[in-house]
Amino acid sequence: MADQWQEAYDFAVQVARAAGAVIRKAGEEEIKVQTKSCTVDLVTKTDERVEKIIIGSLKEQFGEGTHCFIGEESVAKGQPCILTDKPTWIIDPVDGTTNFVHGFPFVAVSIAFAVNKELEFGVVYSCMEDKMYKARKGQGAFCDDEPIQVSDVKDIHKSIIICEHGTDRSPETVQKIFSTQKKILCIPVHGLRGSGTAATNMCLVACGAVEAFFEIGIHCWDIAAGAVIVREAGGLLLDVDGGPFDVMSRRMVSGNNRVIVNRIIKEIEIFDTVRDDAPIVKK
Incomplete structure (x- = not known):
């Protein structure tokens, strides 16, 4: 066929x-x-x-x-x-x-x-x-x-994690973002990184350069292509609450394995976002 x-x-x-x-x-x-x-x-x-x-x-x-x-x-x-x-x-x-x-x-x-x-x-x-x-x-x-394939690291203390700051500069959101990063850094991990592009971040997970990437506030166009690449490289995608990955939800954790991903999820302080596919509210 x-x-x-x-x-x-x-x-x-x-x-x-x-x-x-x-x-x-x-x-x-x-x-x-x-x-x-x-x-x-x-x-x-x-x-x-x-x-x-x-x-x-x-x-x-x-x-x-x-x-x-x-x-x-x-x-x-x-x-x-x-x-x-x-x-x-x-x-x-x-x-x-x-x-x-x-x-x-x-x-x-x-x-x-x-x-x-x-x-x-x-x-x-x-x-x-x-x-x-x-x-x-x-x-x-x-x-x-x-x-390419994801890294085989299972010890969170030997990991590099990618995270971004997004575009929401409200004090409440920024506080949660930095609080999450502080908690993850103090696990401790080898380091936190960020390239400034979600698509590239996911490819870095896929090729084993880092162990995980998470973000709240991204959009479907930022992560849809990367999601396929991570999965096909042997990686995992979940919602930041541990539920199934939803490309329209604007929140995601991608990682090399469930051990690393679950450990990251424990530290994420979740904040609200509007889904990409939410009805448009006319002003």
């Missing part, structure tokens, strides 16, 4: 690489910045242009109206963020926009594909590093075509 999604997978890799080239070129030119939800939630013309390039290429390749799209910039402009049973692309054109603006060298193109609400494959192109991470369900995970 023919593999109906192989063409889509291969094309996603091609599109991600092309989008990354656009980002690298834009990084050499003047960067015009706008803000979205707050002064630390940035968007550039590059984000918008790259998303248009990706979605336009996919529509041209597979036909207008045959697939659905969830894109970060499209959702920011009011399009619904609903995952249905239809073939759906989940796209973050520039994951790590703040890094991009500052010239901090971790920026990724993240493209995931879901059918029947199940993630089929994910592609993350760390374009400043020129590293291509990719995975298909049931077929393993790769970086630049070399197989």
Whole structure:
């Protein structure tokens, strides 16, 4: 039987690489910045242009109206963020926009594909590093075509954990974020890290460079592709409360094994977020 999604997978890799080239070129030119939800939630013309390039290429390749799209910039402009049973692309054109603006060298193109609400494959192109991470369900995970797998560390004291600060700067949220990080650091662990891009963070889990990554406040486009890559590298994804992973929940722990993940979950101070697929409230 023919593999109906192989063409889509291969094309996603091609599109991600092309989008990354656009980002690298834009990084050499003047960067015009706008803000979205707050002064630390940035968007550039590059984000918008790259998303248009990706979605336009996919529509041209597979036909207008045959697939659905969830894109970060499209959702920011009011399009619904609903995952249905239809073939759906989940796209973050520039994951790590703040890094991009500052010239901090971790920026990724993240493209995931879901059918029947199940993630089929994910592609993350760390374009400043020129590293291509990719995975298909049931077929393993790769970086630049070399197989990758999570680390075999089970002792939390020998682990490196990735965490981020997000964009919510309310004192209550910041207090919980730093309290969680303090508790994890004092377990103790070898260290805490953060690349500034959730997609890259998940790939670092997948290739065994770190043992776990957790965040509350991320979006489906930040983590959908990385979720496939982590799973196919032998890793685990859960909700921050220990329940099942939900790509729309805006909260997640990814790790190399359940021992490490469960230990991290014990220390996480949870705060409220609005689901990606929550109904849009008209003002």
